[in-house]
């Protein structure tokens with residue numbers, strides 16, 4: 721077995737996975753460096769979600785290896801994988817997945833409450849991120865009273881409140897209008913950079929991918945290129961990208 725490189729927080733080798741016979745991944749290898757924002761790009765059905773599910777331990781690939789900081793996820797039992805996901809990872813889905821019975825701040829604080837953090841400390845952390853996402857005024861409202869864009873900001877707040885090592889964001893702005901999309905992504909990427917959080921961002925949108933440090937492209941479940949993006953010129957994001965396949 722080959723040891724994963726030291727500077728990769730996540731390292732996957734030769735991942736193969738099919739969904740009931742329909743091919744999802746056909747031998748993808750990828751390393752995610754500590755603290756980087758990595759975009760996984762590709763058209764619909766290219767395997768982005770399947771790859772993120774494998775890297776985050778939600779899915780065990782039928783073949784291949786996934787390592788998180790030298791810990792093998794592919795041989796780990798479901799309970800340990802679930803614990804690792806709860807303690808180290810956060811997930812942002814294309815559509816906000818909030819608990820309807822809980823208020824905004826309770827939804828944002830949920831990962832900390834599940835870890836046993838005190839009510840007071842969890843609320844404080846949640847409110848700080850809700851403030852940064854400009855939705856602190858909605859802290860006591862329930863999801864049904866919020867707009868879609870506000871609900872997705874709560875999802876982002878929840879991911880950041882957990883102080884994860886890695887955030888997996890699967891098309892996090894797919895359901896948003898352009899202005900909401902830009903603001904949400906800027907907040908997410910700026911917060912991740914300032915808190916040394918690694919982000920794996922699945923997107924088919926080149927403007928979204930341009931906010932990343934690096935992009936890997938998938939096509940039909942296979943990796944087709946790596947795109948290295950130029951250094952960030954400001955704290956708000958990137959304006960251009962260049963190809964180095």
Ligand SMILES: Nc1ncnc2c1ncn2[C@@H]1O[C@H](COP(=O)(O)OP(=O)(O)OP(=O)(O)O)[C@@H](O)[C@H]1O
Pocket residue numbers: 739740742743744762763764765766767768769770771924
């Ligand atoms: N649960 C499933 N059951 C059957 N086939 C699936 C399932 N999930 C994914 N697939 C198939 O696996 C392939 C890869 O899908 P995946 O969702 O990973 O791609 P994607 O790039 O994320 O696409 P999208 O942008 O549409 O979300 C597609 O052909 C898809 O139809």
